[in-house]
Amino acid sequence: MSTADGVIAALRTGYDRLADFVKGYDDAALAGPSAATEWDVAQVLSHLGSGAEIMLHTLQRALDEKPGAAGGDFYQSVWARWDASSRREQATGFVEWNEKLIALFESLDAEQRAALRVDLGFLPAPVDVATFGRMRLSELTHHSWDVRSAADPTATLDLEAVAELVQTEGDLSRIAKPTALDGQTAVLNVSTTEPAKEFALRLADPVGIEASTDQPDGTLTLPAEAWLRLSAGRLGPDRTPEGVELTGPFTLDTLRSVFAGY
Structure with missing residues (x-):
């Protein structure tokens, strides 16, 4: 197994858990506070949704062997569209785009998980799938907690993700x-x-x-x-x-x- 396998499995578990958690949220609940003090629940979901859309585009560029990362205009257009969406659209988009991103991760075969390199544009060199996936896993895991802990003060991070995220140097x-x-x-x-x-x-x-x-x-x-x-x-x-x-x-x-x- 490549080191990407556990990361991708944790992405699936963490996403499914948060999607199930907010599935029944009405508009009032989406407008409620999250543990990210400057964002309500819908804004957290919007952040995760727009991030999933951008990462999906970035991963697909790597699979298509396109040079470099997408230009800044692409990111700005994605963020502007999400910011202009209603809370309900942000919640629905969170589900849609995260499912697409994780499904693309899951579709990678063993060779791609080990050998593919992803150019993020802001790092000195492209990163492997495990590193790229961990970046997404960290974002998903902490912001999932932001949503869940607002309703449950005893909430913890997903343990499957913790095992993949703890570093010792x-x-x-x-x-x-x-x-x-x-x-x-x-x-x-x-x-x-x-x-x-x-x-x-x-x-x-x-x-x-x-x-x-x-x-x-x-x-x-x-x-x-x-x-x-x-x-x-x-x-x-x-x-x-x-x-x-x-x-x-x-x-x-x-x-x-x-x-x-x-």
């Missing part, structure tokens, strides 16, 4: 705000459950994750899905599960400020 400068550290630095050894992972969180400029250290400044223990929500700005005090334990020079509120959300 990487630069987090794109999503972290080291200015919240007020010039202080520290390295925390992080231990997650479901799945069990061990890594170090380097709180400096830039913020990043790397191999665990023998002499950390503190420790952070929490479910893997809670770690992903923390790093995405979605682990507020009222959304923090029991069992999150932090030692060292920083408080959980400081970490929340470092990862303020996106």
Whole structure:
């Protein structure tokens, strides 16, 4: 099996779950608040729908061996059309375009899943299907939580997606705000459950994750899905599960400020 297989399976599971969740939403429910504070439910679905349309176009270009990524005018036209749609049209479009995108992912054979490269236009080089799929999976997983947690404060990220999204090394400068550290630095050894992972969180400029250290400044223990929500700005005090334990020079509120959300 290629590494894309699990990502594509998690995309299907996550999409089906959210689509079933909002299937019975009336217009009032679509206008209700989501956990993405600036968007109502329909706007979250619109964001996921327009993103699916763009990613479908990008993946199809790769399959058709067209050079480069689509031009900026294409993206602007997609976003403008979605923004002008009614809430009901946004919800219906979310279902339609995500089904199309995931069906295209599922149609890829083993060779395509392993060898196809997708040009996103904003990265130095094209990415493989697993990487491209994970980008979509992260977006779908966190915004699905934005919708579901508004109705259920105990909601968690889809565990199938969590297993595909947790990383143990990487630069987090794109999503972290080291200015919240007020010039202080520290390295925390992080231990997650479901799945069990061990890594170090380097709180400096830039913020990043790397191999665990023998002499950390503190420790952070929490479910893997809670770690992903923390790093995405979605682990507020009222959304923090029991069992999150932090030692060292920083408080959980400081970490929340470092990862303020996106």
